[in-house]
Amino acid sequence: MTKEEQMKETHQTGLGKVEIAPEVIQIIGGLAAIQVEGVAGTSGGVVDDINQFLGRKNPKHGIKVELGEDELEVAVSIIVHYGHHVPDVAVEVQQQVKGAIESMTGLTVNKVLIRVVEVKIEGEAEDTRETDHHQRVR
Numbered sequence: 810m811t812k813e814e815q816m817k818e819t820h821q822t823g824l825g826k827v828e829i830a831p832e833v834i835q836i837i838g839g840l841a842a843i844q845v846e847g848v849a850g851t852s853g854g855v856v857d858d859i860n861q862f863l864g865r866k867n868p869k870h871g872i873k874v875e876l877g878e879d880e881l882e883v884a885v886s887i888i889v890h891y892g893h894h895v896p897d898v899a900v901e902v903q904q905q906v907k908g909a910i911e912s913m914t915g916l917t918v919n920k921v922l923i924r925v926v927e928v929k930i931e932g933e934a935e936d937t938r939e940t941d942h943h944q945r946v947r
Contacts, residue, residue, distance in 0.1 A: 835869030841909035842885050845901045847893030849929040852886045882920040888927040899923040
């Protein structure tokens with residue numbers, strides 16, 4: 810079995826096989842995470858951040874999925890709005906991500922790991938970064 814085949818969750822039905830790719834789980838998890846109050850967004854590292862800065866929205870941004878033999882682990886990197894209680898936001902993200910993935914896919918999520926990578930201060934606009942970028946380019 811190839812690594813790609815191992816990374817897909819498969820269900821056998823009377824009509825055939827249903828495969829759920831990790832990318833689908835990433836999208837579901839990412840959309841669930843950003844709906845939690847206090848979450849400013851997700852962060853997937855330098856390349857993903859650059860893509861988001863350039864306006865390329867990616868719902869799987871900041872979400873990693875590990876499928877084991879009997880285990881599904883999801884890691885979510887989030888940005889929290891300043892003023893929100895970080896542990897409460899993280900627990901809510903864990904619950905929402907787990908619930909969304911399980912209800913939409915029928916899979917059992919064993920772990921949801923949360924990594925808070927940034928605190929966003931209100932008024933710290935995206936356009937400030939854009940202005941800095943344009944100043945560096947000139």
